[in-house]
Amino acid sequence: MIRSDAVRNRMRVLQAAEEVLDEQGLSARMDEIARRAGVGVGTLYRHFATKEALYQAIVMARIDLLLDEAARLRSTGDPQTAFFAFFSKIVADAKRKKALTDALHSAGTDIKAEQSSRHAAMLDAIAGLLRNAQNAGAVRSDVAMPEVLALLRGASMAAETGDYSAPVLQRSLAILYDGLRVVSA
Amino acid sequence: MIRSDAVRNRMRVLQAAEEVLDEQGLSARMDEIARRAGVGVGTLYRHFATKEALYQAIVMARIDLLLDEAARLRSTGDPQTAFFAFFSKIVADAKRKKALTDALHSAGTDIKAEQSSRHAAMLDAIAGLLRNAQNAGAVRSDVAMPEVLALLRGASMAAETGDYSAPVLQRSLAILYDGLRVVSA
DNA sequence: CTTCAACCGGAATCACGATTCCGATTCTAT
DNA sequence: ATAGAATCGGAATCGTGATTCCGGTTGAAG
Structure with missing residues (x-):
């Protein structure tokens, strides 16, 4: 069973990443994306192995x-x-x-x-x-x-x-x- | 009196920098420029305070x-x-x-x-x-x-x-x- | 031929982000 | 309610490249 919070967080990360990447381009920082998603960088990395992947x-x-x-x-x-x-x-x-x-x-x-x-x-x-x-x-x-x-x-x-x-x-x-x-x- | 070697080195640095920057753009490394100029990075920095200046x-x-x-x-x-x-x-x-x-x-x-x-x-x-x-x-x-x-x-x-x-x-x-x-x- | 200030080289230091790690927290199932 | 697997958070670690430092050299002047 997939945890519900995992699903929620993945969505948040994706949304935040889209915002930040759209605003700042490739140079955006992972911290910023995590912060904007209300999540720790660790979580972000569990969902996307690398900045490139995201x-x-x-x-x-x-x-x-x-x-x-x-x-x-x-x-x-x-x-x-x-x-x-x-x-x-x-x-x-x-x-x-x-x-x-x-x-x-x-x-x-x-x-x-x-x-x-x-x-x-x-x-x-x-x-x-x-x-x-x-x-x-x-x-x-x-x-x-x-x-x-x-x-x-x-x-x-x-x-x-x-x-x-x-x-x-x-x-x-x-x-x-x-x-x-x-x-x- | 300005030392003759200083003049020579400045010219070399400028030439090497031009080559490297033309080839690789802003992302060129200072080491590479120094190496190409046959000079230490220290020398490079004495002539140009910063990469930006160069x-x-x-x-x-x-x-x-x-x-x-x-x-x-x-x-x-x-x-x-x-x-x-x-x-x-x-x-x-x-x-x-x-x-x-x-x-x-x-x-x-x-x-x-x-x-x-x-x-x-x-x-x-x-x-x-x-x-x-x-x-x-x-x-x-x-x-x-x-x-x-x-x-x-x-x-x-x-x-x-x-x-x-x-x-x-x-x-x-x-x-x-x-x-x-x-x-x- | 000395002297010494200016100049050298390049190792050590810093800065900045990406990525990793691991103890603390949840969920889900029983 | 409880166990324990999955997930968290974010401090610590790494990697990369710019910039600083300083002992050693070297050119210019007397």
Whole structure:
């Protein structure tokens, strides 16, 4: 039988970790997370063997939400806007929830199994939206995934710094989107 | 009288620091810099009171080079391309020489006197090139500095990760530039 | 060729967080 | 109510890298 307090604490830890990681990114301290969860660090470590593991859990949950959103956009919205909407969604997420960006992209480094599967799913989702948008003539046909990912990464990272206001970010994205649509020059 | 060996060592330290910081960014270790300079850490610290100070020295030197480049472009090249050339120059610099990006931009944080003067000069240089480009009709007139800085920051950060090949970065910038030129949508 | 202040090298010290350990506390089952 | 396994809390421990210290060296001046 699983102890009820263990369940409660795990939930608290997860919630506190999400808050703190979103606010401070990877540099957040374990103490802070434990304190915010009203729990000792020992408890925190019993639930998540390492800071990295905790981080992964949070990030993967968030990626799942994004994947849902992608699916929704693919069916609901029209292909003309779905792609840009999802792009914006990711950037907005990066702005509010720090430390998602690197995990979201991350080329090399040490990727675990589950993590890499989410990663692949994410790439598929983006590729799908891109293809639809291109078929619908909403995005120029000469852009491929690598460029899109690089641009997405840059936009996310800039947003993550928190140095730019929402309107400025909005205008920046608008410029970027114009570039993705344009055919001539 | 300043000892000749002291002068020699200072130069070595500076050179080694530049190499190491460019390769590894802020996370470079002082030991490594000292070793690379063929000097003890003690010597390193006599010349630069802190890692931060050393970092500042390197970054400011690099910013000066960029400022020279900006001046050259403003006089030599035509306004049509000067702006984009400088933008690319900064991004290329970020790719090769890591850990310049944050210092180059950096909104809040603790800025020292000299540092902030360079920072202001940099902003002026970019603003000047942007204005010229807009007057020449090379850049849409409805974009302002904030957006440009945000885009520059994003591009620099993405380049800095080293996850994207030169061709991909090139294509990404091309898309961005198209967005900056476009008038319609 | 002395002298000695400035300069060196690098071991020792500090600082800061992550992670471990273990006695004290609960839960759950009987 | 009671046992005892699972779970707690948080002090102590580790690891990593920046910074300090100080006995030994070395260049410059007389």
